Amino acid sequence: MKRIFFSTMLKVRHLTFGYDKQPVLEDLSFRVSRGEYVAVMGESGCGKSTLLKLLYGALPFEEGSITWKNHPIKGPAYQLLPGGEYIKYLAQDFDLMPYATVAENISKYLSATDPEQRAARTVELMETMELEQYRDVKVQFLSGGEQQRVALARVLALRPEILLLDEPFSHIDHFRRNKLRRNLFGFLKKENISCICASHDFFDVLPFADRIMVLKDREILDLRHTDDIFEKPRTLYTAELLGEANLVPIEVLKSYASTTRNIIVYAHEFRISGKSGMPVTVKHTYYLGSHYRNYGVLDSGRGVYFDSEKPIEKGKKIFLNVSLETINKRMPI
Numbered sequence: 001m002k003r004i005f006f007s008t009m010l011k012v013r014h015l016t017f018g019y020d021k022q023p024v025l026e027d028l029s030f031r032v033s034r035g036e037y038v039a040v041m042g043e044s045g046c047g048k049s050t051l052l053k054l055l056y057g058a059l060p061f062e063e064g065s066i067t068w069k070n071h072p073i074k075g076p077a078y079q080l081l082p083g084g085e086y087i088k089y090l091a092q093d094f095d096l097m098p099y100a101t102v103a104e105n106i107s108k109y110l111s112a113t114d115p116e117q118r119a120a121r122t123v124e125l126m127e128t129m130e131l132e133q134y135r136d137v138k139v140q141f142l143s144g145g146e147q148q149r150v151a152l153a154r155v156l157a158l159r160p161e162i163l164l165l166d167e168p169f170s171h172i173d174h175f176r177r178n179k180l181r182r183n184l185f186g187f188l189k190k191e192n193i194s195c196i197c198a199s200h201d202f203f204d205v206l207p208f209a210d211r212i213m214v215l216k217d218r219e220i221l222d223l224r225h226t227d228d229i230f231e232k233p234r235t236l237y238t239a240e241l242l243g244e245a246n247l248v249p250i251e252v253l254k255s256y257a258s259t260t261r262n263i264i265v266y267a268h269e270f271r272i273s274g275k276s277g278m279p280v281t282v283k284h285t286y287y288l289g290s291h292y293r294n295y296g297v298l299d300s301g302r303g304v305y306f307d308s309e310k311p312i313e314k315g316k317k318i319f320l321n322v323s324l325e326t327i328n329k330r331m332p333i
């Protein structure tokens with residue numbers, strides 16, 4: 001993957017925060033560059049939304065520092081308007097004007113000095129979020145997913161330098177999500193807007209994010225380029241956020257290896273053989289449209305998920321293989 005080098009815009013140093021005495025996030029340090037998209041992932045309750053609110057300046061913190069282009073972000077007691085002019089935040093609940101139309105909700109935040117430019121920008125943002133047909137509809141009559149798209153268009157109208165998104169497609173149906181993702185992340189790259197996006201959904205992340213931050217137990221467990229994290233996950237926790245991952249004993253894959261350690265293998269990385277490899281008895285086959293996901297057990301009783309092009313009958317014994325290339329790039333754990 002092409003590596004792009006950006007200039008640092010957001011700097012977080014030793015940030016610690018708790019709603020009460022117990023910290024939710026502890027000693028976080030990282031940087032985000034201009035135009036960069038950093039996805040924040042982790043299990044529910046690990047502090048993704050809390051981190052976004054801290055970066056926005058909406059929560060008071062006592063330990064650590066946050067700076068945006070050398071301006072300190074200090075928290076609600078010090079800032080009248082959270083985020084200032086540069087940082088905009090789209091929370092899970094969106095704060096729209098229900099009695100105004102879609103176009104009015106968006107254009108309200110655009111400069112009124114040049115009406116032609118304002119109208120063109122409103123159209124561009126409606127197109128980006130596929131809202132043209134609702135242009136004159138009052139927001140109160142829109143569905144939850146449509147309102148979320150208006151909220152996204154409106155936050156873009158504010159011309160942020162950094163955009164904080166919390167599960168931005170949570171209300172939007174799968175049918176439309178892919179197109180909107182491409183439009184939104186394409187727009188952010190075109191406008192060189194930095195983005196920090198909390199998401200559970202690896203389709204929001206893998207095709208678009210420059211880096212992934214994994215949060216666990218109050219800390220940053222990992223923060224690397226997207227392809228590095230996916231190809232060389234260091235923990236099963238991380239791999240499971242990004243795909244169907246298994247922990248497989250190395251000695252089962254390579255009989256000559258004398259180690260009790262394991263490697264992570266994604267379901268799509270197994271090759272099925274009728275003759276040799278890791279013996280597995282198939283228990284279930286799930287249809288996924290383009291392929292099948294199977295669940296089987298090793299002789300040791302350990303479960304394994306693996307993909308196949310065709311369904312495999314329950315109870316059948318097959319053999320799984322993993323390429324040497326995959327084995328060699330994974331860190332034993």
Ligand SMILES: Nc1ncnc2c1ncn2[C@@H]1O[C@H](COP(=O)(O)OP(=O)(O)OP(=O)(O)O)[C@@H](O)[C@H]1O
Pocket residue numbers: 019020024042043044045046047048049050051198
């Ligand atoms: N206002 C609050 N007061 C007290 N505790 C809170 C508050 N908001 C969140 N928490 C707690 O802080 C922790 C982190 O919550 P947060 O919402 O940041 O997690 P998250 O990773 O965004 O979760 P999810 O993926 O479910 O949205 C949780 O234990 C949560 O219960």
